[in-house]
Every structure is written in structure tokens, then in C-alpha cells.
Amino acid sequence: MSSRNLKMRRRRELPFELVVEILTRVPVKDLMRFRCVCKSWRSLFKEERFCRQHMTHAPTRIVSFHFEDTLLLGRFSESAKPEMILEEVNINVGDDSRLLNDATVVLGHCHGLFCLYFENNTFGLWNPSLRELRTIHPPYRYNWYEMGFGYDHSSQDYKIVLVLKMQGRRSRSSQALVLSLKSGASRMIDCLCLENFDMIHDTISGTLVGEIIFWQLCDDNVKVTDKLLSFDLVSETFNLCPCPSNCGKGLPQVIAGLRGGGLCTVGVDDMSGGLIVWSAQHDAGGGIKSWSKICNLSLGILEISTSCRIDDKIWLSSAVTYAGLLLALVKFGRESKLLSYNLEEKSLTNVETSLSLSTCEFLETYVETLVPVPIPEWKL
Structure with missing residues (x-):
């Protein structure tokens, strides 16, 4: 290659920083x-910094x-009339797919x-997004009530929180197991604030x-x-809110x-029989100061x-937020409808769907990411 052609090629090449962007x-x-393009790209896609930026x-x-073999993925169309485009996707996770069934519980989601x-x-x-499923076997065998999942930025670690199910008629609980997935650490901590409450839930997921x-x-x-009940993933403390x-x-x-990513409750009003929505006002530490009713x-x-x-x-089968909208999956007798409520415009719209929602019990949102699935090695 001549020196002139080499110079022309270098001029046409984009700076690596721009390629990454x-x-x-x-x-x-x-x-x-x-x-498969090149080794540098393959290595780049595995870097944590790139995954976070993506x-x-x-x-x-x-x-x-x-859970038998498919899931439904949805996105809003850009048309004037709101529509949810749904597609069935095979759950291709190899041998671990045998674990997925109607008894599977979603504890939470974070970073895809x-x-x-x-x-x-x-x-x-x-x-x-990666079609990766890894099984986790905790180092201790107990029965659990409330469960939760989230990310601790201070330790850059994902954590599973399991509130212990006590035996006996009055199943009051005062302990929980915290599992750190990247570090492989596990520890039992006290949650004394639960001593005055009866834990009637069974594998109920928390809201992050x-x-x-x-x-x-x-x-x-x-x-x-x-x-x-709240649990701070950084300080690993329980509180009542x-x-x-x-x-x-x-x-x-x-x-x-x-309302800026804060906590909300959506339920069927005892009095009117319609939907009632409350929004929490959070303090600087993420706790709850008060609540305000934002619609009925x-x-x-x-x-x-x-x-x-x-x-x-x-x-009410399920409720999620999507692009600032409240989406509620509501059953009217045998018929299911997906409703979209715009808080700014105070407007309620029926969302058309490309596939039937009759078999849907709940909806979740998630972000498509390259974040790899951590495989813990427990340190006992």
C-alpha cells in the first residue's frame, strides 16, 4: 500500500472514542x-464500563x-393511536429451561x-437479551417470605434479600439472609422491626x-x-415506612x-370500585415522608x-410504568384490557395490542443490556 493510500485510509477511519459512542x-x-467483527470489539463488549454506558x-x-417455553416482548408503536406490539419469543436457555414453569416467581429486575x-x-x-440463565443455590436452606433483588453501587454488587419464614402458627420473622452475588458473601442480619407483624406473604417480591x-x-x-417494610441495600438495614x-x-x-421514579401504589378503590393511585414523597435518603393521591x-x-x-x-392484574405513563392490565370479567394513563394530561386511553392479553397475569419492564449474569462462589 502506497503512503498516499495509507494516509487516505487513516483519514477515513473514525476515532476509537467515536466508534465506542x-x-x-x-x-x-x-x-x-x-x-465477530474483530477481537477488539469482542473485548470491548465485555468491559463493564461499556456495558454501563450502553x-x-x-x-x-x-x-x-x-414460563413453559415463551415470553411476550412488547413495545409501543409510534402511531397516533397507542398500540402495544407484542411478539412471542422462545426462551432459549438450554437445560435450565426445565426450571421455568407456572410456579416461578420474579423477585425483581435490575440492569436488565x-x-x-x-x-x-x-x-x-x-x-x-443475552438468553443467559444461571441457577443459584444459596449456602443455607430455609423457607422464605418476602424476597428482593437490587444493586448496591457502593460495593458494585448485586444482592438478593430473603426474609426468613419462621415455623409455627404465628410466623413472626426477625431475621433475613443477604446474598452478595459477585463477592459470594452471605450473612444473616436482624430485622427486629418485623416482630409486631404477622408475615402472611409467600415468596412475594419487593419493589426496588x-x-x-x-x-x-x-x-x-x-x-x-x-x-x-424497607431494606437499604447499602447500609443493609430494615425500616418501617x-x-x-x-x-x-x-x-x-x-x-x-x-413522578421522577418514586414509589407508587395502584389498587382497586374500596369505595368507588375504580382504580386509585398514590405517589410517595421521598426524603434525601430514599425513605418515604408522605403520600399524595394522584388520581382516582x-x-x-x-x-x-x-x-x-x-x-x-x-x-387489577398488573401495573407498570413505561415512558412516564402508567400502564394497568385490568380484567373486566373474562376480558383483559391494557390501559394507559398520562399523569400530565390526566388522560386515560385503551391500548390496542397485537396479541391477546387473556393469558397474561402480570407485566414487567426491563432494559435490554449486555450485563453478564454473575455466578457466585459462596464464601462460608
Whole structure:
């Protein structure tokens, strides 16, 4: 190659920093193919710094699990009339797919990783974008009530929190197991604030807001109390937080993402029978100072938006936030509808879907990322 051609080629080549900036905006599916381009790209996609940078541009997806062999992935269309485009995707995770069934519980998700609870004290970490599922066997065998999953930025480690299920009629709990997945550390800690509550839940997942996990608490009559249990992933301490006294009958949905990413509750109002939504005001440390009711959607409004005549009670199957919108999967008798509520415009819209939602029990959101699934080696 002549010196002139070499100079021309160098001029056409983009600076490596600019190439990295472009690649951080490429979908995971394409990056998986780009690993074959060259060794430097293959190494780049494994770097934690690149994974974090790519995560800031990654799209958010809606997912509904059909654990036998498929899941539903969804995204909003750009048309004037809101529509959820759903596609069935095979769960291609090799031999570990046998663990996925109707009894599987989603403990939480963070950075594109889903933490799952199977049967027989077996857990799993799953990245749907990479089609990677790794099983986790804790070093101790117990029965658990509330469970949670999140990321501790101070230690750069993912943690699973398991509140111990005590034996006997009055199953009060005062201990929890914390599992650090990257470091392989496990420790039992006290949660004395639970000594006055009966733990009636069974493998209920917590809601992650920042670096704090929140759970609902119930009384002896299986009724939601005016208290939430919180766990700080950094300080590893439990606390009790206030909860709205009328957040809905049954077990209202506790979600994150509205009003700047804070905590919200969505439930069926005892009085009106419609949907009632509360938003939390957080303090500087992420705790809850107070609550405010941000909307109460009556049955009449729901009838107009869905074109369904409501002759009986409605049932809230699931609620999530997506692009600043509140999405609620509501059952009207045998029919399921996906509703979208815009808090800024105070408008409620029925979302058309490309596939039936009749078999969906809950929805989740997740971000498509390159974050690898950690495999812990327990240090006992």
C-alpha cells in the first residue's frame, strides 16, 4: 500500500472514542453479531464500563412471562393511536429451561437482569437479551417470605434479600439472609422491626426504588396495613415506612417509575370500585415522608375508555410504568384490557395490542443490556 493510500485510509477511519459512542447505541441483538467483527470489539463488549454506558441508551421493553417455553416482548408503536406490539419469543436457555414453569416467581429486575425463584430453594439470574440463565443455590436452606433483588453501587454488587419464614402458627420473622452475588458473601442480619407483624406473604417480591427495596405488610386478617417494610441495600438495614391507609382492597400493586421514579401504589378503590393511585414523597435518603393521591379513576371513566360495560367488579392484574405513563392490565370479567394513563394530561386511553392479553397475569419492564449474569462462589 502506497503512503498516499495509507494516509487516505487513516483519514477515513473514525476515532476509537467515536466508534465506542456509536456502538453504545446499537441494540444488543446486533452487538452479539458484531462480536465477530474483530477481537477488539469482542473485548470491548465485555468491559463493564461499556456495558454501563450502553445501558444509558438501551430501550425499555414490556415483558410478560409464559414460563413453559415463551415470553411476550412488547413495545409501543409510534402511531397516533397507542398500540402495544407484542411478539412471542422462545426462551432459549438450554437445560435450565426445565426450571421455568407456572410456579416461578420474579423477585425483581435490575440492569436488565431478572432474579427468579424456582422451587426447592433454587434461584436464578436471567438476562433475556443475552438468553443467559444461571441457577443459584444459596449456602443455607430455609423457607422464605418476602424476597428482593437490587444493586448496591457502593460495593458494585448485586444482592438478593430473603426474609426468613419462621415455623409455627404465628410466623413472626426477625431475621433475613443477604446474598452478595459477585463477592459470594452471605450473612444473616436482624430485622427486629418485623416482630409486631404477622408475615402472611409467600415468596412475594419487593419493589426496588434506587437502592431501597419496599414490601407491603399485612395484619392478622390478611389486610394491607399502613406500613411498608424497607431494606437499604447499602447500609443493609430494615425500616418501617408509612403507606396510604386507603391504597386499595386486596393486595395493591407497588410500582416505581412515576413522578421522577418514586414509589407508587395502584389498587382497586374500596369505595368507588375504580382504580386509585398514590405517589410517595421521598426524603434525601430514599425513605418515604408522605403520600399524595394522584388520581382516582371511577368505573364510569373506565367504561368510557375501554368501551366495556362493567356489570361486576374489576380486577387489577398488573401495573407498570413505561415512558412516564402508567400502564394497568385490568380484567373486566373474562376480558383483559391494557390501559394507559398520562399523569400530565390526566388522560386515560385503551391500548390496542397485537396479541391477546387473556393469558397474561402480570407485566414487567426491563432494559435490554449486555450485563453478564454473575455466578457466585459462596464464601462460608
